Amino acid sequence: MQSSNLATSTQGNTIELPTNQLLNPVNAEQPLLWAKNLTQLFAPNKGFMEIECEVYPGEVLGIVGESGSGKTTLLKALSGRLTPDSGEVLYRNEDNNAVSLYDMSESQRRKLLRTQWGIVHQHPLDGLRPYISAGGNIGERLMAIGQRHYGDIRTQAKNWLVEVEIPEDRIDDLPITFSGGMQQRLQIARNLVMKPTILFMDEPTGGLDVSVQAKLLDLLRQLVSSLSIAVVIVTHDLGVARLLADRLMVMKQGRVVETGLTDRVLDDPKHPYTQLLVSSILQN
Numbered sequence: 001m002q003s004s005n006l007a008t009s010t011q012g013n014t015i016e017l018p019t020n021q022l023l024n025p026v027n028a029e030q031p032l033l034w035a036k037n038l039t040q041l042f043a044p045n046k047g048f049m050e051i052e053c054e055v056y057p058g059e060v061l062g063i064v065g066e067s068g069s070g071k072t073t074l075l076k077a078l079s080g081r082l083t084p085d086s087g088e089v090l091y092r093n094e095d096n097n098a099v100s101l102y103d104m105s106e107s108q109r110r111k112l113l114r115t116q117w118g119i120v121h122q123h124p125l126d127g128l129r130p131y132i133s134a135g136g137n138i139g140e141r142l143m144a145i146g147q148r149h150y151g152d153i154r155t156q157a158k159n160w161l162v163e164v165e166i167p168e169d170r171i172d173d174l175p176i177t178f179s180g181g182m183q184q185r186l187q188i189a190r191n192l193v194m195k196p197t198i199l200f201m202d203e204p205t206g207g208l209d210v211s212v213q214a215k216l217l218d219l220l221r222q223l224v225s226s227l228s229i230a231v232v233i234v235t236h237d238l239g240v241a242r243l244l245a246d247r248l249m250v251m252k253q254g255r256v257v258e259t260g261l262t263d264r265v266l267d268d269p270k271h272p273y274t275q276l277l278v279s280s281i282l283q284n
């Protein structure tokens with residue numbers, strides 16, 4: 001198992017990674033995050049049931065399924081934002097200890113989310129502070145992990161704007177003056193600047209025009225692979241899943257009906273529901 005604390009960014013810059021991030025996800029043997037018998041039901045068949053899943057360091061896990069199958073609710077529970085009815089979510093922390101997300105205090109969980117994890121929402125303004133500058137949106141996350149040097153923070157914010165293809169002279173502009181695609185790229189920069197161990201994304205390209213979607217997907221793919229971050233991405237778009245995910249979990253009515261490597265699941269689906277999902281894409 002190889003580990004390193006340096007990686008090359010999409011712009012060729014060297015980016016420092018936390019020492020607990022592994023650059024060779026395929027050999028990572030222990031999950032970073034895992035769920036045991038996780039259930040959350042708002043009403044019969046509304047939510048998710050008896051979920052068992054693991055996320056390994058550096059891998060991209062895609063959660064796919066039709067609208068209403070429970071993907072977003074599951075993502076919220078996995079990312080510490082929704083206490084489930086029953087079951088456990090465990091996380092391997094920086095000391096290599098397994099900690100139970102919902103046994104922590106609310107403030108410990110919030111701190112974990114602020115300092116070690118990233119969350120990219122479908123609607124960028126849900127994940128940005130609209131009335132502080134673009135640079136401030138990025139810098140705030142660095143301050144959350146204890147950085148205090150204003151000059152360094154501004155330099156890193158500028159580098160990340162460039163990384164996500166936003167002109168650096170927009171650093172003092174408010175996100176509300178940005179296009180939807182730029183806002184989404186800023187949200188991604190805000191989440192990646194503190195080098196999270198896990199990034200949770202809910203339909204990150206969902207609200208964007210098709211041409212903007214393609215560019216953003218390409219950028220995401222490059223960033224995720226160069227930083228070797230573990231990602232859990234919810235999408236109903238199998239094209240997005242194919243492009244980004246190493247492994248897929250297919251959900252139907254709150255249950256996981258199939259899991260496997262992305263190419264296997266999409267090219268040779270075993271469950272009739274997955275077969276239906278895949279064939280409906282092929283017919284479009």
Ligand SMILES: Nc1ncnc2c1ncn2[C@@H]1O[C@H](COP(=O)(O)OP(=O)(O)OP(=O)(O)O)[C@@H](O)[C@H]1O
Nearest residue numbers: 042046047065066067068069070071072073074236
């Ligand atoms: N807070 C809530 N209270 C009651 N019902 C809810 C709540 N949140 C979600 N649901 C219901 O749970 C089910 C699963 O919703 P969820 O948003 O997780 O599905 P999804 O697969 O992400 O769908 P979509 O792709 O449309 O976002 C839906 O029937 C939804 O209406």
